Amino acid sequence: MASTILIAAMFFHLCSSTSALSVNDGFALRLIHRDSPHSPFYNHSMTTYDRRLAAARRSLSRLNHLHLRATLPQGASEFAPALIPDELEYVINVSIGTPPTKVYAFIDTGSDLVWVKGIPFFDPDKSFSYTTLPCNAEPCNDLGNDRTCKGQGSCTYRITYEDRSTTSGVLSKDKFTFEAPDKSSVDVGFVQFGYSNVSSREFTGKENGCVGLTDSSLSLINQLGIKKFSHCMTIPDDQVRGSLMYFGSRAVVYGxxxxxxxxxxxxxxxxxxxxxxxxxxxxxxxxxxxxxxxxxxxxxxxxxxxxxxxxxxxxxxxxxxxxxxxxxxxxxxxxxxxxxxxxxxxxxxxxxxxxxxxxxxxxxxxxxxxxxxxxxxxxxxxxxxxxxxxxxxxxxxxxxxxxxxxxxxxxxxx
CATH class of the missing domain: 2.40.70.10 (Acid Proteases)
Incomplete structure (x- = not known):
């Protein structure tokens, strides 16, 4: 039975990859604003006034996290300030694993990491391509004092926030596929990410994770070897086409x-x-x-x-x-x-x-x-x-x- 499931999963992956774009050619993603009717966060009961106040409140809260992030001493863990998604604005569709599980992830130019919340959003036991990184792997060292593992075991972490709530998980690796604006697949191969499986903090909304885009080793762009990216955000943000983000050779860097x-x-x-x-x-x-x-x-x-x-x-x-x-x-x-x-x-x-x-x-x-x-x-x-x-x-x-x-x-x- 297990071999039958494995063969079926491999066949599904091969078929779904045939139409995937090559990351080396550059690619585009559709950005969904959290207040767009196409967003999983959209609240029909909110008025324009409510949304204006909510956006201002998120901005002020996020500024505190960004200031903390910018003033961390050299060598300190950068995980904690990166694991607060509630203030972020734009969502992308991501599929993780084999067979793929679709999740909603925020994009963030203010954090390094790619991370995903655990069950019910992502179950690593259902992905045949999922692996954990060992404790002695170089990326694990970047967790600093938040790393909880020792020896040859998996790279685990535990984050304590200012309000004393915690998040823990394991540094992992699996296949990532993004959804392009025309609904085609962008297969970027294996990506290292934090799998957060236990949290005392109840994140609001339906966010499943975050894609960090800073110029640092664990961010998505550096893992993929991408040196350019760009975005063009629409007015208003609820248009059907939505905003766009381009990576690699398709990035628009001029002006x-x-x-x-x-x-x-x-x-x-x-x-x-x-x-x-x-x-x-x-x-x-x-x-x-x-x-x-x-x-x-x-x-x-x-x-x-x-x-x-x-x-x-x-x-x-x-x-x-x-x-x-x-x-x-x-x-x-x-x-x-x-x-x-x-x-x-x-x-x-x-x-x-x-x-x-x-x-x-x-x-x-x-x-x-x-x-x-x-x-x-x-x-x-x-x-x-x-x-x-x-x-x-x-x-x-x-x-x-x-x-x-x-x-x-x-x-x-x-």
């Missing part, structure tokens, strides 16, 4: 470019020279993290406060702070939004990103209230450039040349 700071953790940190409001510039000269996993851009108060002060003088009928998140709101029409001066981010090098009106102010609901989509960072000196402000731009990451690029585009056309 204005800014150098990536060398850092210990493979994060996409660049210099923010300043922000201009029309012809008036607010200097900065500090680092900012480029992160597609964060919804709202959050700015160091030293830059945010003068920007808000100047903008408040220009908007019609300014309102009080909305729900503790949005510090500049007004009642008006989109024509009022169009009349306001453009906000432009000036990054190091020659990179400029002039925000479109739809990503500068967000309509909060049906009562013609508009709020500035930029938030105040709760960590002094730490800023993050989020995915709302990336919409309708090709954002490219070139790991060989160590640059991030920006090119204006109509992402829904691709």
């Amino acid at each position: 204005s470019q800014t150098p990536i700071f060398q850092n210990l953790h493979g994060l996409y940190m660049v210099k923010l020279d300043g922000i201009s409001l029309g012809d008036e510039e607010i200097p900065n000269g500090k680092a900012i993290m480029i992160d597609c996993g964060t919804s709202h851009t959050q700015l160091d108060p030293m830059v945010f406060q003068p920007l808000v002060d100047k903008m408040r003088q220009l908007v019609p009928k300014p309102m009080p702070i909305v729900s503790g998140f949005f510090e500049l709101c007004f009642r008006g029409t989109f024509d009022d939004v169009r009349k306001l001066p453009n906000i432009t981010f000036h990054f190091g090098g020659d990179a400029k990103v002039e925000l479109i009106k739809e990503t500068t102010f967000l309509k909060m609901g049906n009562d013609n209230v508009w709020c500035l989509a930029l938030l105040r960072s709760k960590v002094w000196g730490f800023s993050v450039f989020g995915n709302i402000q990336m919409r309708n731009f090709w954002v490219g990451y070139d790991l060989e040349r160590k640059v991030v690029s920006f090119q204006a585009a109509i992402c829904a056309q691709f």
Whole structure:
């Protein structure tokens, strides 16, 4: 009986692989925003106002994790801050094992690891290609103090969070296949990942895992030997075609470019020279993290406060702070939004990103209230450039040349 099952599984795998694309040729993935009707997270009962507040809340929470991630000392484990998926924004379809099990995984340019939750989402006993990594394997050493194994056994880990909850599992390896925008398969071969089988923390929603995309050894791109990737995020995010992410030779890396700071953790940190409001510039000269996993851009108060002060003088009928998140709101029409001066981010090098009106102010609901989509960072000196402000731009990451690029585009056309 077992041999019959094995033969059937091998036949299924061979048949499903015949139409798979080669990772060496580059490939594309469809990104599903968590608030899209096509997302497993979509909640029909939420209003636009509810979703605006939820995105702002996730952004502020994620900033704390990113700051922790960026300030880890050299040699410390990077697992813990990477295992918090609740704040992430874009989901992809992934199939793992032989025969394949379909899971939903967040993409994250702010973490290293690929990881998957256990039963009922993924059962390694049902995959004939699943293996665990030994404790003496080099990737296991990257777990630092979170590694719990000894000797020649499997590489196990236990993570303790700030709220004292825990997650434990085993560093593993299995076949990964992604779903391309045209529903075809992208077979990338074997990928190392954390199989988290016990958790005292109840993650919300239906997320099954995370795909880390930093420039570090255990991230997906470095495991596959990919040196370029890019994404183009649509307005709005619930379009049928959705947003796109391209890898390898298909990556779109052109337009204005800014150098990536060398850092210990493979994060996409660049210099923010300043922000201009029309012809008036607010200097900065500090680092900012480029992160597609964060919804709202959050700015160091030293830059945010003068920007808000100047903008408040220009908007019609300014309102009080909305729900503790949005510090500049007004009642008006989109024509009022169009009349306001453009906000432009000036990054190091020659990179400029002039925000479109739809990503500068967000309509909060049906009562013609508009709020500035930029938030105040709760960590002094730490800023993050989020995915709302990336919409309708090709954002490219070139790991060989160590640059991030920006090119204006109509992402829904691709």
